[in-house]
Amino acid sequence: MTSPSPRQPLARLGTSLRFTLRHNRARLIVWLLITVGMIGFIGAYYASLNPDALRQLIIAGDTVSMKSLLGWITVASSATGAPLGAAVWIKSWMFVGLMVCIGMVFLVTHNLRADEDAGRTELFRSRPLGLHSTLASTLIMSVTLVVIIGVGIAVIGVAQHYGVLIGAEAASDPDSLGSWVFGASIAALGLLGIGVGVLANEVMPTSGAANGLGAAIIGVFYLIRMGADVQDLDLAWISPIGWAEKMDPWGDNRMWPLALVAALALVLVIIGWIIESRRDYAGSLFASRLGHPDASPWTTSVTGLAIRLQRTAWISWAIGVAVFAVMLGSITPMMADMFKQIEFAGIDPSAGMLAAASMLMAMICLGVSSFALYSGSSMALDDAHGLLEQQLAGSVSRVSWALRRIGVTFVGALLLLALFTTVFGAAYCATVGDWSDFGKLAATCLAYIPSVLVLIGVVVLGFGWWPRQSVAVSWGAFGAMWFIMILGEALKLPEETYKSLPFLSVSNVPADEPNWTTLIITLVVSLGLVGLGLIGLKRRNIPA
Amino acid sequence: MSDYAILTQHLRKSFGAAHALTDLDLAVPTGQVTGFLGPNGAGKSTTIRILLGLLHADGGRAQLLGGDPWTDAVELHKRLVYVPGDVALWPGLTGGQIIDVLGRLSGSLDHKRKAEMLERFQLDPRKKAKTYSKGNRQKVALVAALASHAELLILDEPTSGLDPIMESEFQKCIEEVKAEGRSVLLSSHIFSEVEKLADTVTIIRDGRTVDTGTLAQLRHLTRTQVHATFADPADALATWPGVSDFHADGSGVTFFVDYDQLPAVLAEMASLAPTSLTANPPSLEEIFLSHYESETGEAVK
Numbered sequence: 001m002t003s004p005s006p007r008q009p010l011a012r013l014g015t016s017l018r019f020t021l022r023h024n025r026a027r028l029i030v031w032l033l034i035t036v037g038m039i040g041f042i043g044a045y046y047a048s049l050n051p052d053a054l055r056q057l058i059i060a061g062d063t064v065s066m067k068s069l070l071g072w073i074t075v076a077s078s079a080t081g082a083p084l085g086a087a088v089w090i091k092s093w094m095f096v097g098l099m100v101c102i103g104m105v106f107l108v109t110h111n112l113r114a115d116e117d118a119g120r121t122e123l124f125r126s127r128p129l130g131l132h133s134t135l136a137s138t139l140i141m142s143v144t145l146v147v148i149i150g151v152g153i154a155v156i157g158v159a160q161h162y163g164v165l166i167g168a169e170a171a172s173d174p175d176s177l178g179s180w181v182f183g184a185s186i187a188a189l190g191l192l193g194i195g196v197g198v199l200a201n202e203v204m205p206t207s208g209a210a211n212g213l214g215a216a217i218i219g220v221f222y223l224i225r226m227g228a229d230v231q232d233l234d235l236a237w238i239s240p241i242g243w244a245e246k247m248d249p250w251g252d253n254r255m256w257p258l259a260l261v262a263a264l265a266l267v268l269v270i271i272g273w274i275i276e277s278r279r280d281y282a283g284s285l286f287a288s289r290l291g292h293p294d295a296s297p298w299t300t301s302v303t304g305l306a307i308r309l310q311r312t313a314w315i316s317w318a319i320g321v322a323v324f325a326v327m328l329g330s331i332t333p334m335m336a337d338m339f340k341q342i343e344f345a346g347i348d349p350s351a352g353m354l355a356a357a358s359m360l361m362a363m364i365c366l367g368v369s370s371f372a373l374y375s376g377s378s379m380a381l382d383d384a385h386g387l388l389e390q391q392l393a394g395s396v397s398r399v400s401w402a403l404r405r406i407g408v409t410f411v412g413a414l415l416l417l418a419l420f421t422t423v424f425g426a427a428y429c430a431t432v433g434d435w436s437d438f439g440k441l442a443a444t445c446l447a448y449i450p451s452v453l454v455l456i457g458v459v460v461l462g463f464g465w466w467p468r469q470s471v472a473v474s475w476g477a478f479g480a481m482w483f484i485m486i487l488g489e490a491l492k493l494p495e496e497t498y499k500s501l502p503f504l505s506v507s508n509v510p511a512d513e514p515n516w517t518t519l520i521i522t523l524v525v526s527l528g529l530v531g532l533g534l535i536g537l538k539r540r541n542i543p544a
Numbered sequence: 545m546s547d548y549a550i551l552t553q554h555l556r557k558s559f560g561a562a563h564a565l566t567d568l569d570l571a572v573p574t575g576q577v578t579g580f581l582g583p584n585g586a587g588k589s590t591t592i593r594i595l596l597g598l599l600h601a602d603g604g605r606a607q608l609l610g611g612d613p614w615t616d617a618v619e620l621h622k623r624l625v626y627v628p629g630d631v632a633l634w635p636g637l638t639g640g641q642i643i644d645v646l647g648r649l650s651g652s653l654d655h656k657r658k659a660e661m662l663e664r665f666q667l668d669p670r671k672k673a674k675t676y677s678k679g680n681r682q683k684v685a686l687v688a689a690l691a692s693h694a695e696l697l698i699l700d701e702p703t704s705g706l707d708p709i710m711e712s713e714f715q716k717c718i719e720e721v722k723a724e725g726r727s728v729l730l731s732s733h734i735f736s737e738v739e740k741l742a743d744t745v746t747i748i749r750d751g752r753t754v755d756t757g758t759l760a761q762l763r764h765l766t767r768t769q770v771h772a773t774f775a776d777p778a779d780a781l782a783t784w785p786g787v788s789d790f791h792a793d794g795s796g797v798t799f800f801v802d803y804d805q806l807p808a809v810l811a812e813m814a815s816l817a818p819t820s821l822t823a824n825p826p827s828l829e830e831i832f833l834s835h836y837e838s839e840t841g842e843a844v845k
Contacts, residue, residue: 117635206635293640293669294655300648309634386632390685393596393626394649397618541559542598 005277011130013137020111020137027107028145035100035186036152038483039092043160045490046087054083061090065331068230070094071242074251075178082250085162085178089249093182095486097189097244098222100149104142104193105200105214111138112198113207116282125281135198135276139269142194150187154180163250178250188244188261193218195265198272202279212316219320226327240264302391302401306408310375314412317371318419325420328364329427332357354437354511357428361421361444362507363485368420369452369503372413373474376459379405380467383543392542399534402463406456406530413452417445440510447509450522451502457529464536467544502526546610549574549696549727550595556603557590557751564590565751568604571744572696572729577722579742580731581832587751588731589629592700595729596626609696622651624696625689629704629731631681633673639684640669646688657691664713679705690717697721697728703737715740735828745828747835754835759828766826766834767800770809772818781816784809795819 021028046054058076060066071094076086112135115121124134157163157179164175193214200214201207218241225242228235236242243257299308333353379402382388392398425441458477462470481503484491499505505518550572557565565587572578582588593599595608597617606613611620633642640662647653662669667683676684682705689697703711711734718741721728732738738745739759746756755762767788772778773796781797782790786805791798801809803826813821826834 290670291638291641291672293638295637295641295644299641300645302649305634305645309636386628386630387634389593389596389598390626390628390632390646391649392598392617393621393628394646395618395621395651396649400618539600541600542593 006131009130009132013133016133017137020141035149039153040156042092043088054087058086068226071245073248080165082163085250097186101189101193104190105197108197109207109210112201113210117207146187146190150183154183157182177253181247181249181253184258185244185247188258191262191265192240195268199268202272202275302404321420322423325423326427329424330431333432358511365448366503368416371416372409372455375409377471379463380470383467398537421445444510447506447514450519453526454502457526460530460533464533551607554604555601557601567752569753570746574727575725576743577728577741579738579745582748586748625692625694627685627689627699627702629700631685635674643688661687661691695726700731739828762831763803766831768806769824771798771822773820774818778816
């Protein structure tokens with residue numbers, strides 16, 4: 001017998017919405033600024049280049065391998081069509097789009113499962129709040145955000161004249177529609193993220209699992225599109241990310257795939273809605289099972305416990321990293337022709353394939369290293385949840401506890417990096433048919449040790465001196481590194497600065513020998529950060 | 545072995561402008577149970593955190609098992625166990641696994657005792673921590689603490705959320721701990737529990753110790769309630785020194801008498817030949833509340 005649905009499922013929606021908006025106001029503003037801001041920044045930079053330079057950039061992207069990574073639009077192949085729009089699209093679409101897509105998954109989880117995990121939802125639902133009010137508020141908020149981002153990007157595009165053809169005056173026929181399609185295509189990816197996020201939240205029992213499932217689904221969509229774009233651009237239609245790609249701004253200018261993505265998102269939301277109608281508070285499709293009454297001896301030490309708790313996440317990361325490494329390693333050799341125009345970090349253009357590999361590896365190593373942030377943040381989270389207090393009531397010193405946790409984080413991140421560079425190297429060499437570079441490629445992970453340690457150092461510094469803000473600050477620093485790497489030459493940083501930053505300073509490895517001085521300095525700085533953090537930890541109150 | 549498991553003198557601690565502790569004296573004699581009472585926000589948890597080396601006192605002295613709680617924390621923690629007021633657990637681990645982890649952190653765990661305690665407190669160690677009710681979460685920390693042989697137990701509202709049967713089980717365990725010569729600091733709001741278990745009690749308020757001593761010593765500030773019935777009216781009692789709130793009700797009278805006047809009043813009453821007599825000593829709750837009324841100047845008379 002099925003029970004009747006609760007009455008007034010959307011009671012107090014207004015209150016719930018006001019609360020959700022208030023609770024997320026910083027996030028909403030940050031998302032808007034970084035997405036619209038980044039594109040505006042890139043557009044302004046490219047607008048300052050002369051049309052020939054712009055054309056060269058576009059040609060550099062016109063290879064099978066780049067298309068598989070970033071996608072493609074028809075106007076980029078045209079001799080006269082909208083070079084500014086094409087260049088901006090190539091540089092930013094996949095990156096900003098994926099960022100918004102996965103970001104929306106996380107935003108949805110933050111407002112749904114995270115509150116249930118913490119027990120806050122129980123408090124809310126004991127009030128006269130409708131069963132679906134929180135879900136509905138989250139939807140209204142995130143859809144509005146995505147729409148505003150899309151509109152913002154479109155307006156930037158029109159203002160910066162992305163649609164202007166080669167040889168035409170800015171004022172004549174600027175193809176503003178193209179900019180609107182551009183904005184809508186990013187909004188489409190945002191809607192996709194919302195739909196996937198809602199379903200993941202209803203299906204999985206914890207916020208970590210929901211985020212993991214959501215990101216994995218988006219990852220699969222991306223890989224399908226990537227596989228399709230390698231073979232034939234028309235195959236991109238098999239992936240929802242491909243639908244957004246096929247909106248083809250300044251080319252075919254199709255708005256209707258937006259409706260298609262929105263429909264898919266709607267279906268996912270409806271499925272999630274139905275699950276929520278039936279499930280228990282804090283329940284999910286997967287019920288909790290009984291576990292062991294005793295802990296295995298190796299999991300009761302500080303180190304062992306940390307490994308045990310991060311094991312599942314690490315394995316998921318490892319699988320994702322390995323799959324990604326195989327695909328990237330296979331397509332990188334095809335990029336050789338692209339790098340006639342490399343101006344990054346002084347790489348010798350004739351180094352060709354290995355140089356392409358180095359640059360790509362730099363970006364992915366930065367991404368993989370974010371595991372160190374995720375793992376390192378667990379220290380501040382333990383403090384916030386009262387677990388640190390309980391552990392320190394035992395016979396372990398603060399510094400010793402922290403060093404063990406840092407060790408687990410560092411080794412975990414290093415193993416993932418090693419996995420990436422080894423599998424990447426193997427795929428690369430297998431594709432090229434020449435294994436002479438394998439050793440160099442596989443050993444690249446070692447060059448990134450100081451950089452990973454800097455990330456860990458930032459986390460430890462925050463944990464020691466301002467633990468409550470440390471998680472946000474660490475991810476902010478990581479985000480800044482990421483932007484600098486993506487925007488690259490657009491930021492017009494002096495080369496000296498560029499070459500001394502972590503990750504960027506080794507982006508030429510293994511094409512070139514690493515700069516040993518920079519490596520040592522980075523290592524010393526990172527150890528200094530860790531040391532300072534530990535000093536702060538030793539003297540502060542617990543909890544903070 | 546020193547005489548005191550815990551000894552603090554004039555302890556001070558501030559968090560910015562908020563003065564959590566201004567003059568806190570606390571003594572837990574070795575081998576005894578000391579009750580630690582105070583209203584919410586009085587500074588009990590702050591004191592305990594200082595004793596555990598989690599906070600550094602701004603002034604005053606603190607001594608734990610003969611050592612300094614801040615500098616010797618790692619060494620001293622091998623000899624104590626702690627049950628926090630708000631137990632934090634790792635949601636994905638089972639209760640049994642968490643008990644093993646907590647035991648290992650303190651030193652070692654006696655598995656036989658763990659099994660015995662799990663049985664006595666009726667806790668299923670196979671359930672994941674996130675599925676436990678509030679009381680069961682508390683039991684995880686209790687079992688971990690009581691399964692150990694530590695010489696000092698620091699318990700911060702250890703039975704909050706436990707049902708009366710478990711409360712009684714807890715009291716039995718503490719009696720056993722006392723019999724083994726181990727020391728206990730028991731911070732609690734449950735007066736009956738402290739009354740039954742504590743040898744001495746320290747009452748604090750607004751970061752200062754306002755009274756300390758055995759229950760007998762604490763009673764000096766309070767009154768005993770007496771109810772008696774007489775064959776003949778005994779209104780004269782109302783005027784005797786130390787007698788207050790006198791009510792006559794048919795043949796029965798009820799009044800309060802100051803604790804130190806009680807022997808004299810009872811002796812006088814004997815001469816009036818009461819037909820029944822009940823004298824209730826002040827409960828710990830009355831003692832505790834009297835500190836409030838006397839402090840604010842509204843004497844309970």
